[in-house]
Amino acid sequence: MFLNPKATLMNRAEITRALTRIAHEIVERNKGAENLALVGIHTRGVPLAERLAALIGSFEGASPPLGQLDITLYRDDLTEIALQPVVKKTDVPFDVRGRNIVLCDDVLYTGRTARAALGALTDMGRPAVIQYAVLVDRGHRELPIRADFVGKNVPTSRGEVVKVRLQSTDGDESVELLEWR
């Protein structure tokens, strides 16, 4: 079985346009950027949060504070898995209490990562609001979770894989749909 490319879902320009739109939506929804903070979920949520913060800074004057979250210790499958996940550092250098926090990730799939991130974040304090921004929503939720900001909705089958590549982590910029064959 090999992972074979099936389709390109987004190219560099489309990713940039989607992020620009999401940045505007975030500011509109939160009535400005004042109380805002962005938290990226490791691994690719981190550069996405950075880019959204820079975009918001470019039209609001100041970039909102940034954090990064590792959700490993909050996963719900640690008693069942065969491979040990490497625990990475969490770095949220601001007080989450009372803030409007936007969690950022690349792909929304089962919703389990988002659930774990909510646990990790609320253990740091009680934010005023937590919103959720993703580049791709591919469906197949296993929990009652939805995103507030979506770059692109993509219908997929469970046998398919959505691979996001970003300049800072992968040296390239695309969203690909792949399939095991």
Add this chain to the structure above:
Amino acid sequence: MTPTHLLDTQDWSVADVTALFNTADVMAQVMERTIKKVPALQGFTVGTLFFEPSTRTRLSFERAARAQSADVVSFAAGSSSLSKGESLKDTLRTVDAMQADLYVVRHAVSGVPHQLARWTDARIVNAGDGRRAHPTQALLDAYTFQKNFSGFDGFAGKKLAIVGDVLHSRVARSNAELWTKLGAQVTLCGPRTLLPPELEQPNVTLTTNIREAAEGAHAVMALRLQGERMQAGLLPSLAEYRVRFGVTEQVMAHAHPDALVMHPGPINRDVEISGALADSEGSVIEAQVANGVSVRMAVLYMLLVGRK
């Protein structure tokens, strides 16, 4: 892949230790938060099997387990009620009925944790066996050095001096093994009666002269002096021990200017270590206790998660 048990630091490669220290960094972050708890080990049970009394080490392991939401079952038994062989096996059988996923074992007899590892499917963490090994103490000592030594740039070229009753010390043995593996030089120092010559290795030197041991050392570790050693005639008078082997400001004057003062605890003030020195800026004795929880959290995580 992490080894199945932590019986000895010897079984853990430098890569394993590095991964453990990285995980301990994350655990230390958790312990700095208001809510000092994560759900990582929810559904796992940790059993503490202490055949030899130890409040501190057991407390540290229990904290490490509970901070990750594991359940803890404790079994404390005087080693007197147990001879060897079958009664030990019977005890394990009884405790195994509690279905723990991992046991933390301390025993006055060397090798008991290894034996238990053969009898159970659970993971075993050695919390001290006889005079043989105390791996989590050595790991937390090395971790504390890495975190606290000013401008730490690796263990290569560093020198650790361990002073005291080396003969009866599992802490000294485990630290010598771990620190030399990480690239440091270790000097063991104590009265000749308490300095077993077989511990001499390519990077481990022995001396009865504390100034020689401290010379240029980046860390000086004092071992706890146990009263019963005196009665056994292994030591001269307490006063003489203090003069010749007490870790004091005068001794530290020979060490590296940024040298750390360490002690596995509990300390006998003004016996093996001067009270003022234990409270001084270079002393990391309290940090050792705090790091003990982070390192043990990392040990439990690495041994339990990803095994199904």
